[in-house]
Ligand SMILES: O=C(NCCCCc1cc2ccncc2s1)c1cc(-c2ccc(F)cc2)cc(O)c1O
């Protein structure tokens with residue numbers, strides 16, 4: 001059977017990256033997606049912005065919405081302090097199967113809980129299922145029309161605290177206009193745009209960092 005793009009990404013990791021070395025996993029995926037096949041990882045340029053937000057915040061609890069092949073999962077998890085936890089949600093079982101193996105190749109499976117399913121179903125169950133009180137950081141990188149409803153859902157479920165950070169990918173391309181309007185105009189958020197480019201291209205894109213004010 002023909003392989004899928006996520007399976008080809010996994011093969012590139014297994015052939016080019018060193019087991020237990022997250023940076024070599026990130027590099028292998030970037031090389032493959034820049035020179036062989038484009039794929040919707042956050043990429044190296046926006047990835048550096050993601051790294052700086054994570055490093056500055058030093059979060060204990062992180063939620064990632066949209067795992068895909070685990071590229072940003074590996075970037076985030078490799079920067080977390082020893083007892084910190086990253087929960088990542090993926091809707092597509094084929095993506096999830098590849099991501100588990102990419103995360104394991106990086107040696108980060110102990111820090112990451114990959115959950116298969118839809119954000120709208122899982123967000124209300126976070127507290128009871130995973131003993132989460134609030135998230136220090138949420139990385140939004142899933143369906144672009146779910147960013148706003150899921151942010152409101154996280155507010156309603158009490159998953160955000162004063163100082164929680166939302167970091168959203170793709171706010172320009174493909175774009176999340178309703179989400180941007182909300183976090184930029186709501187008195188409950190302090191928002192900041194980090195201009196960058198769509199992964200592996202010259203098209204504009206960026207990350208929106210929004211602090212929940214409580
Ligand atoms: O769709 C994108 N990403 C979401 C995939 C949807 C996977 C989901 C995960 C999940 C978990 C929980 N509940 C529900 C869901 S749905 C995406 C698309 C582009 C792009 C940009 C220009 C193009 F020409 C073509 C694609 C770039 C990106 O960086 C992306 O992130």
Ligand SMILES: [Mg+2]
Nearest residue numbers: 042141169170
């Ligand atoms: Mg994205």
